[in-house]
Amino acid sequence: MSAGVPIRLTVNGTAYDVTVEPRRNLADVLRGACGLTGTKLGCEHGVCGSCTVLVDGEGVRSCLMLAVQAAGRDIRTVEGLAADGRLHPFQEAMSAEHGLQCGFCTAGFVMLVVGALDADPSVARDPERLDALLSSNLCRCTGYEGIRRAVLRAYGG
């Protein structure tokens, strides 16, 4: 065990002062020290995308980023999407379109889509770009069609 480093993580607008070993990845620190377990770890090698969070607005696989790399940056997780007691429209759309079954990959897909489409909703109108985006993440339950429909519902494809 190596010595911990004190860092400040800003997650969903809240500051978390934590001491972490440099080797710890962001996902583990979010889930552990920050207690934000909505972010899931599906492969821990950057393929499945279940751990996707937004760092400075960009989708990031939090299993591939060290927590110390995220210090001082603006991190958003699935817990921070609802505002004023209202779900993000894409969260509502995922439920309405059966974009989830077991729910384990859901936070990753939600953060992937919200990060990309809130910045550029036109992706929803371009099937190739949308497929390319959604191909970033894996789901083993739904067969994906509900996730695609949810994007179109929320972003008016």
Add this chain to the structure above:
Amino acid sequence: MGVRGMEKLREVGGFVLPADSAPVSVRVPDAAASWRLGRREDARLITGAGRYVGDLDVPGCLDAAFVRSRVPHGRLVAVDTSAATATDGVVAAWTAADLGDEVPLVPVYLATPGSAHRPCPALAVDRVRYVGEPIAVVVGADRYVAEDGADAVRVDIDPLPALVDPGEAAASAVQLFDGLDNVVTDMEFGDPVPDEVWQRAAVVVEGVYRQPRLVPTPMEPRALLAVPEEDGRLTVWVSHQAPHRLRDDLAADLKWDPERIRVRVADSGGGFGSKSGTYAEYLVVVRLALRLGRPVRWLEDRAESLLASPQGRGQNQRVRLAADADGRMLALDLEVDADVGGYPVGAFVPGETGRAAAGVYRTPDVHARVRTVVTTTALTTPYRGAGRPEQVYAVERTVDLLARRLGMDPAELRRRNLVPPEAFPYESPTGRWFDSGRYEQALDLALELADYAHWREEQRRRREAGGAWPLGVGLCMFAERSGLEQKEVAQEWAAIDVAPGGGVVARVGTCATGQSHETVFAELVARTLGVPARQVTLVEGDTAEVPQGVGTYGSRSTQVGGSALHRAALELIEEAKRRAGPGASYANGVVTAGGRSRTLGELAAAGEPLRVEGVYAAPAAYAFGAYVAVVEVDTELGVVHVLRLVAVDDCGVRLDDEIVEDQVRGAVVQGLGQALYEVMPYDDEGRPQAADLLGYLLPTIGELPPLTLGSTVTPNPNTALGAKGTGEAGCIGTPPAVVNAVVDALGEPGIQLPLTPEECRRAVAGREAGVR
């Protein structure tokens, strides 16, 4: 507690069989009346508030990491844990010797002859039999520390020869278990086909197929958290499909009364069969927690899951099919060498392949011989379909071979041989009872939805014109056993309680891993009772709340568990009427007798608790389907493009069309993965060759073909609910349809799963060279 509903069924040799006559009459709901419910599960799952095993915050919890064999087969000479124990933060490091006088044995799913002689220790004792086999376990303050410790364990193994292929292992002089044959069981189904049947047949075709090993790969790998309680009890949080079996297995290992163990299934990140067993790691973690007196958690990581979690499929198959000149099937013979891996824990699975051998065809002579064989590879246990995809693949590919030989349209060949509706209940030559089916109707619908005639015309056009990528059309027809035949699992426990305030709690022994039970089962009870759905809550997956149950596997939940809830609700209505007095009537949650009307809640407040509890029988049913795939093959790159995929499924009465389609879509995409991408390859030395999800490929949204779903409704005649199962159909129907289409395109029947670009290029090269 007696099992209710058996009076209308038959029990033969421990199997529950459908009624011979006078089946239950079921009203088929109008498809437009489908419930189309919003899922209750979603509120927590879309906000990150779900609680999976890894999310539970338990003070003082330790994490476990396993040391696994890197050698496929060998004598375990020494395991040195001293450096691990000295690692900062490590609390314990154990080998088999630390597990007590008796090393726990991994329970088999269903006892098969020979399995008891080839025990699977929870940690290797003196021999390792596959890469990934657990040898030691290290417990630390957290996962990082535990893995530091695991890395420090030194293992000394004297290698022995590897056995990778079940056919070769069956014939090898190298024995995995000293003094015992590598063939564990040798099963026969049906009578051997007489020689004269083959001799007088106009046509006999033969196909040889390989079923690759698949890794089920739920997005959440296996997970278990054992919490010793102060009162001497044990709570086990787990991602699981069959919590009662797990409880009983753990109790048997500990020699405890099962009541001391509470198994609680947290939110589960998918199962697909791979979370239905009691695995080595579970036994070890439970013992660690009890010995240390502290909570211990094991979260399998993906690399471990690919290496060491149980896999699916893994069969070598040989099929012979005889027909007369008109294409009427005369005889089918199926030979299977099934690879059960290093230990025969899941050796019952291939039995399904043999028992189902005839498929949907009225072939008079059917015989199957299935050998289960140990090899130096990871265990195979049930994976979505569990023996059925293997059977259907073998038969459906061979039916297409027969069509080619006869020069007959494969749809027409199938049509001539289907078991007709009036033949049900139909007993197949392998001793299987099929309850009901209207196979031709499903075929007709599938051909219509696929626009079959159009694609045949397009195929003809391309063949004549040349130049374009070759196009092929493939069919698959199947019947899928849903629910189970053995008496002890052809039933489910259910209870319904009404609280004085009118709240209804429904409990059932099934256990969802994503299948929307909270939504559908609560609605089913509400509609049966005629009360608002918001009044009804479903409880499952907690052995303290649900005292007994079978679980969720074998496509049984709605068919058996839903039926149990339905009948419990009907009994509750009868109980309410009985309490209200003579001549009582019931409607919409209100019982009326002698001019006095009371709600269920008022009735519950007035006297004894208003409760119904029972175990309800439901025999196996046979859902069925017809699938059509249209493909073109890029002959230069070997890439298969699926242009159309049509899936027609008949799972009896559908409670909620959308939720049924959720199951079908997911399974179809898993089936597509099996057809085109998925395989866990082993090299000749027995080492697995895919270490991550870049090596083991799952379909992404980019690989989705245009998919059309269709349905017909042939009610289950043996329950008043009329539902059959549907969880596995998609991965049964899809692979043969896609592969048959590729064979049709390339004209090369030797092609084997998965149809990777390399495999397709080999087929193209064979075709170009004229090699047959």
